[in-house]
Amino acid sequence: MSAPRPPRPRVLSGIRPTGDSFQLGNYVGAVRHWAAMQDESDCFFFLADLHALTDTPEPERLRTRTREAVAELLALGVDADRSTVFAQSHLPQHVELSWILSCLTGFGEASRMTQFQDKTASGASSSVGLFYYPVLQAADILMYQADAVPIGEDQRQHLELTRDLAQRFNGRYGQTFTLPAPYAGRQGERIKDLQDPTRKMSKSIGGAGTVWVLDDPRTITKKIKSAVTDTGREVRAADDKPGVTNLLTIASVATGASIPDLEQTYVGRGYGDLKGDVAAAVVELFAPVRERYDALLADPGHLDAVLADGAGRAGEVAERTMTAVRERVGLLAPRRTPR
Numbered sequence: 001m002s003a004p005r006p007p008r009p010r011v012l013s014g015i016r017p018t019g020d021s022f023q024l025g026n027y028v029g030a031v032r033h034w035a036a037m038q039d040e041s042d043c044f045f046f047l048a049d050l051h052a053l054t055d056t057p058e059p060e061r062l063r064t065r066t067r068e069a070v071a072e073l074l075a076l077g078v079d080a081d082r083s084t085v086f087a088q089s090h091l092p093q094h095v096e097l098s099w100i101l102s103c104l105t106g107f108g109e110a111s112r113m114t115q116f117q118d119k120t121a122s123g124a125s126s127s128v129g130l131f132y133y134p135v136l137q138a139a140d141i142l143m144y145q146a147d148a149v150p151i152g153e154d155q156r157q158h159l160e161l162t163r164d165l166a167q168r169f170n171g172r173y174g175q176t177f178t179l180p181a182p183y184a185g186r187q188g189e190r191i192k193d194l195q196d197p198t199r200k201m202s203k204s205i206g207g208a209g210t211v212w213v214l215d216d217p218r219t220i221t222k223k224i225k226s227a228v229t230d231t232g233r234e235v236r237a238a239d240d241k242p243g244v245t246n247l248l249t250i251a252s253v254a255t256g257a258s259i260p261d262l263e264q265t266y267v268g269r270g271y272g273d274l275k276g277d278v279a280a281a282v283v284e285l286f287a288p289v290r291e292r293y294d295a296l297l298a299d300p301g302h303l304d305a306v307l308a309d310g311a312g313r314a315g316e317v318a319e320r321t322m323t324a325v326r327e328r329v330g331l332l333a334p335r336r337t338p339r
């Protein structure tokens with residue numbers, strides 16, 4: 001008889017339903033890892049629509065985009081049978097827990113979050129919501145007792161805050177939250193903007209430097225062939241070649257070849273060959289995704305059912321956590337007179 005399998009680690013991750021589609025960087029840095037970890041981990045993936053509100057999107061657009069984002073996740077390989085897929089706003093417990101955690105967060109501690117500083121420095125409105133973002137993120141993670149969180153380098157500081165808050169809560173009120181670790185299997189590739197390879201590709205920047213997962217083949221090809229490259233002719237990954245390094249990273253993800261192997265392939269060849277091959281590889285990567293996306297989007301009832309099922313599954317865990325939290329912090333259990 002085979003030994004019982006140990007419980008799978010719980011993994012939690014979210015993505016904001018902003019922009020018109022996910023961009024290549026979201027796929028490389030996040031969603032492809034989500035799709036790959038579903039067997040070995042008990043995954044909770046959510047559309048961070050409350051976090052998207054910090055950009056004050058047009059209301060109808062946020063609603064449609066949230067449903068589209070579910071279709072895109074499924075088209076990219078997230079499996080709603082194996083993973084719990086839900087919309088953050090469908091679980092009001094996230095906001096409730098974030099308030100409780102905010103009462104344990106120092107003002108100075110929150111002020112040190114560099115993402116808030118960077119975003120406001122680059123012109124984002126410095127709303128209280130943007131300032132509060134990392135506390136809501138801590139609630140997202142701690143709610144599900146996540147063992148691991150696949151995060152990019154830019155989110156490391158927020159995960160540290162999450163761990164500090166969990167320890168502070170546990171120390172004051174008794175063991176309640178699992179301490180989440182950065183997800184070990186996650187590789188930290190960062191895809192850069194094709195027009196300015198010194199900054200990351202981003203939904204909110206968009207334009208010719210951003211490849212959308214849902215771009216048609218001609219647009220993908222045009223954007224990649226127009227990518228800014230570096231001085232010299234040699235195809236090699238190096239700090240002084242951010243444009244070429246970015247293209248090699250994209251080629252490596254799209255084809256599965258290692259960067260040193262790719263560098264070998266391009267000995268004696270130029271940037272034009274590299275761009276043509278990268279474009280073809282990305283077109284091939286996303287063509288079936290677009291087809292699946294179109295089919296999924298044609299059935300909004302199914303997408304809503306995925307979210308409803310996810311909210312049910314996530315809600316069970318969230319309510320378990322919140323029952324303990326409310327009791328520990330001293331909130332009187334609610335009783336309602338039936339009317």
Ligand code: AQP
Nearest residue numbers: 015016018025026029030152190191200201202203204
């Ligand atoms: N360029 C990138 N390279 C690698 N990973 C990336 N991610 C984002 N851009 C890159 C990863 O995608 C996940 C989800 O991101 P998000 O939508 O929640 O917010 P973000 O990180 O701010 O992504 P964007 O595309 O730049 O969105 P906007 O413009 O709306 O803020 C995260 O795991 C992130 O690391």
